[in-house]
Amino acid sequence: MNANLRRIFNIVVALMAILGISSSIIMVVRSSSLNADPRNVRALYNECAVDRGPILANDGRTVLATSTKVNDAFQYQRTYPQGDVYAPVTGFVSINQRARYGIEASRNQQLSGLSDSLWIDRTKSLIEGSTSKGAIIETSIDPKLQTLAYNLMKGKRGSVVAIEPSTGRILAMVSTPSYNPNSLATHDTQAANAAWSQLSGGSDSVIINNATRQLFAPGSTFKLVVAAAALESGKYTLDSQIPAGASYTLPGTSTQLTNTSHAADGTNGKISLSDAIAYSSNTAFAQLAVALGKDTISDMAKKMGFGSSIIVDGNDTLGTPMASVPSVFPDTLSDDRLALSAIGQGDTKETPLLNAMITAAIANGGVMLHPTLVDRVRSSDLSVISTRSTTALTSDRISQDTASSLNTAMQSVITKEAPNLKLPGITIAAKTGTAQVGLDKRTNNGWITAFAPADNPKIAISVVVTGTTKLGADSAGPIMKQLMQEYLHETR
DSSP: OHHHHHHHHHHHHHHHHHHHHHHHIIIIISHHHHHHOTTOHHHHHHHHTSBOOOEEOTTSOOEEEEEEEOSSTTOEEEEOTTHHHHHHHHOEEETTTEEESHHHHHTHHHHTTOSGGGHHHHHHHHHHTOOOBOOEEEEOOOHHHHHHHHHHHTTSEEEEEEEOTTTOBEEEEEEESOOOTHHHHOSOHHHHHHHHHHHHOSTTOTTSOHHHHOOBOOGGGGHHHHHHHHHHTTSOOTTOEEEOOSEEEOTTSOOEEEOSSGGGGOBTTEEEHHHHHHTTOHHHHHHHHHHHOHHHHHHHHHHTTTTSOOEEEOOTTTSSOEEOOOOBOOSOOOHHHHHHHTTTOTTOBBOHHHHHHHHHHHHTTTOOBOOBOEEEEEOTTOOEEEEOOOOBSOSOOOOHHHHHHHHHHHHHIIIIIOGGGOBTTBOOEEEEEEEEESTTOOEEEEEEEEEESTTSOOEEEEEEEEEESSOHHHHTHHHHHHHHHHHHHHHO
16 A cells, blocks of 8 residues: 555656646746747737837937827737838837837847836836836937938838947948838738738848848958958058959959959059059959968958858847848859959858948948947836947957058049049048849949048948949949938038
8 A cells, every 4th residue: 555655646746747847848948939929819918918118219209119009909009100211120010920020029028028127117017007118229220311311222122221330339221122010010910911921922022121131242342351351461551563454364264354444454454452442443353362362361251240140139038139141251262253252243242231340340440349229228217227338249350550541542432433422521431332143244233331531430331222233333322422411411
């Protein structure tokens, strides 16, 4: 009898242990994934019963996303007053997709009031019997700059990213074509599903943020990376004469590489590194890359952020982090592919975000800062929960001398190649780029990346317009110029 009792007792204890472990796994380990599961209706209703916090621009007044009380089962309706303008920044909340993309996803725990930092607010609401409120997210986005960038990009496919070089704050992030997140935030399940089906299909879906999640051939803007590698090697200065010429045969092939202007050919087959940057000499940079070697170029590309995903906002505790896809520069290129990739075509692919970050690093004396999108987070009583910090992305950097040399050369791009992009009283440092894309090579990615004022940089901007027949200076250049004029006029 005693043996049987002991056997039963042991079985009961084992079952209780299994139950305890299972409960712990469900409540602790898998709680986040279960709460985020669209099939978890209970969690969905709990989230919608919270007055989700607003998302604001950097002026503290412009509303990017807000919630209003409604008379339905979900209690609060999420709305986006200028949805298509800010969609790449905000993302959206949907009853079938939950918090998806952008700050809605990266700060979901704070916006929904579930973050550990908001436990006092939750306790207070419980005692008072009031509705819980989510945190207020104040972004770094400049509303005038964002709106202007969006309007200038209407009808085009591409992106604009603007960064404050001294801090890493993202001032504008535009992706076009855009979408209206209000169509996804509807409480009509059938309509929300239809909107998702319409907007989410394909690799070129408008929901995908071109600034962070799409890769484009960067064209001649990548020559800044090659120039940095040359200067850092100690073998070259801006005055160094390097091989150029009207054409260059890619090693081991019969493919002829040419330039878009006679000035880029140099004189007697030679050109200074400074003029090679100014006139964007394909023949010079292709030969320079081969001379430097794939390892030197690849190492510099990695130093400048290629090959790494970049977290723009959030972490796993707060939600789903907003992160970029890694930009690509392979380290196993043959010399012909290296020469082509060195001018920003072939195997080189880059996000507009990283393109802007590289330019901002040059403007910042060689230090690449971690990009940020949120300036501060406040509880519903306006007390500050957290603020942004300025941190270097890596301890590795280009030297201040190299950054200064690139600054000087980039100024000559405006004075020598694109004088139509000058602004009165403001010195702009820039690099244009044109990448031939498509099977027929008849359309381009038109690029420009720039910062100003060159002697005291306040803003760095990268613009890409895809599917254009124009050069980067003519397609992306005027957009950059208007944005520089708007921002620097406002900050003077």
